[in-house]
Amino acid sequence: MKAVRLTTPLTQEALRQLKAGDTVLISGTIYTGRDAAHKRLVETLDRGEDLPFNVKDAVIYFVGPCPAKPGQVIGSAGPTSSYRMDTYSPRLIEQGLTGMIGKGLRGPAVVDAMKKHGCVYFVAIGGAGALMARSIKEAKVIAYDDLGTEAVRELVVEDFPVIVCIDAEGNNLYEQGRAQYQRN
Amino acid sequence: MRTITFEQIASAVEGLCIKANTQIGADVKEALEKAHAAEASPLGKTIIGHIMENNAIAENELVPICQDTGMAVVFVTIGQEVFVEGGLTDAINEGVRRGYEKGYLRKSVVKDPLIRVNTGDNTPAVIHYDIVPGDKLHIMVAPKGFGSENMSQLKMFKPADGVEAIKKFVIEAVEKAGPNPCPPIVVGVGIGGTMEKASFLAKKALLRHIGHHSEKEHIAALEKELLEKINNLGIGPQGLGGNTTALTVNVETYPTHIAGLPCAVNINCHVARHTEIEL
Numbered sequence: 001m002k003a004v005r006l007t008t009p010l011t012q013e014a015l016r017q018l019k020a021g022d023t024v025l026i027s028g029t030i031y032t033g034r035d036a037a038h039k040r041l042v043e044t045l046d047r048g049e050d051l052p053f054n055v056k057d058a059v060i061y062f063v064g065p066c067p068a069k070p071g072q073v074i075g076s077a078g079p080t081s082s083y084r085m086d087t088y089s090p091r092l093i094e095q096g097l098t099g100m101i102g103k104g105l106r107g108p109a110v111v112d113a114m115k116k117h118g119c120v121y122f123v124a125i126g127g128a129g130a131l132m133a134r135s136i137k138e139a140k141v142i143a144y145d146d147l148g149t150e151a152v153r154e155l156v157v158e159d160f161p162v163i164v165c166i167d168a169e170g171n172n173l174y175e176q177g178r179a180q181y182q183r184n
Numbered sequence: 185m186r187t188i189t190f191e192q193i194a195s196a197v198e199g200l201c202i203k204a205n206t207q208i209g210a211d212v213k214e215a216l217e218k219a220h221a222a223e224a225s226p227l228g229k230t231i232i233g234h235i236m237e238n239n240a241i242a243e244n245e246l247v248p249i250c251q252d253t254g255m256a257v258v259f260v261t262i263g264q265e266v267f268v269e270g271g272l273t274d275a276i277n278e279g280v281r282r283g284y285e286k287g288y289l290r291k292s293v294v295k296d297p298l299i300r301v302n303t304g305d306n307t308p309a310v311i312h313y314d315i316v317p318g319d320k321l322h323i324m325v326a327p328k329g330f331g332s333e334n335m336s337q338l339k340m341f342k343p344a345d346g347v348e349a350i351k352k353f354v355i356e357a358v359e360k361a362g363p364n365p366c367p368p369i370v371v372g373v374g375i376g377g378t379m380e381k382a383s384f385l386a387k388k389a390l391l392r393h394i395g396h397h398s399e400k401e402h403i404a405a406l407e408k409e410l411l412e413k414i415n416n417l418g419i420g421p422q423g424l425g426g427n428t429t430a431l432t433v434n435v436e437t438y439p440t441h442i443a444g445l446p447c448a449v450n451i452n453c454h455v456a457r458h459t460e461i462e463l
Contacts, residue, residue, distance in 0.1 A: 023227075036300070064251060064252075065251050066247070066253060066289060067288045067289075067290070068288070069247065069288045072247075075247065075248065075288055076247055076250060076251040077251050078250055078251050078252075080251075080331065081334070081364050103331075103363065103366065104362070104363045104364035104423070105362055105363060105364060123363075123422065123424070125231055125234050125235065126331060126366030126453065127235065127238070127249065127250045127329075127455045128234055128235055128237075128238035128250075129238070129248060129250045129251040129252075130238050130241040130242040130245070131234060131238035131241055132238075133247070148302055148304075149291070149292070161234075163424065173424055174362065174423050174424065177225070177227070177418075177420060177424040177425020178417070178419055178420070178423070178425050179418070180225070180418070180425050181225060181418035181426050182417060182418030184413075184416050
């Protein structure tokens with residue numbers, strides 16, 4: 001399987017080339033956020049204020065990393081379960097978010113928003129946080145410092161390994177992959 | 185009476201928290217190697233390979249296997265002839281506090297489930313005590329991540345529902361969880377007792393070494409049947425398709441009431457951590 005290389009920002013043109021099942025190596029800047037940060041991002045939009053980063057053509061990684069050991073950029077940093085962000089994701093996709101990295105199932109409202117506005121759902125390997133941290137070259141907190149591990153971080157990544165799980169047409173690798181190996 | 189000090193306990197728990205989060209057990213490693221060899225899906229095989237590589241990095245560099253270093257679940261078996269100098273629960277929590285700080289482990293515990301402010305030190309732990317004869321103190325630390333914990337299920341069946349209903353329930357719990365608990369998973373099932381006992385048994389079942397089946401013949405047969413059916417679901421590594429959905433299914437049972445048949449399912453991801461010490 002040859003990996004597709006992509007560099008952020010992730011434009012509409014670039015994301016239309018990605019198909020469910022593609023293995024991808026992401027380089028460039030991505031942003032982190034999980035439960036508590038997503039709640040604040042959406043509350044910020046509700047108040048009509050600007051988000052702490054430019055969400056247009058941005059990729060967000062659902063992660064709450066471990067603290068960095070001395071000499072490390074970041075601690076273990078694998079994906080967290082994405083379904084918990086389903087309440088908030090459509091709002092960010094409407095604002096121009098083009099990529100989400102996480103693991104696990106997504107709800108129909110998220111997939112509808114992805115198809116309507118153009119967004120791709122990537123999965124990373126859950127529980128392989130030590131391996132994934134190796135692709136993270138820089139990390140800094142840019143918002144909600146008080147949330148600790150849940151703060152929004154700007155990460156610079158190099159060849160960060162992910163798989164396209166749901167593409168902008170709604171093709172879903174969880175469904176396709178399972179159908180291929182199910183018995184009975 | 186044998187005296188064990190607060191410091192001995194805190195120090196032991198500190199070490200266990202770090203070790204459990206950075207070194208996967210030999211039984212899990214072996215199960216992953218077998219799964220890697222047997223996996224039919226090329227993508228699934230690659231994923232299991234990455235998981236094995238990740239475990240090696242964590243062990244060699246003493247970094248957490250997974251960023252979710254869990255809520256510390258601690259199983260304590262205490263001999264009734266042991267005298268603990270200082271509070272035992274306090275000593276365990278002190279060990280968790282130190283271990284999560286010194287090991288650069290993620291602090292994932294919030295003080296109030298509704299107000300949700302992080303306690304900042306991963307305490308309190310969830311502690312289960314068992315009092316037995318003798319003068320030994322046995323402590324097992326099992327950090328539990330919530331990607332898999334959130335996929336737990338409990339159901340109070342009628343005795344007439346029988347084993348077929350239990351099989352259906354366990355398989356549906358795994359099917360519903362799908363990719364969320366980071367397959368390949370370990371499935372813990374608790375049958376019997378009361379509502380909370382069944383849940384405790386399901387958790388305890390996760391701690392049994394992979395490859396050790398129940399000593400009860402009918403339960404061992406149930407474990408094997410459930411494992412085969414779960415792996416036939418096709419969910420596969422990380423839910424992307426394949427024939428390795430679970431590494432093992434462990435079932436624990438307990439006597440129950442004439443009117444009831446409680447059953448709980450607790451799922452663990454492939455980072456099935458537990459480390460123990462006897463003082």
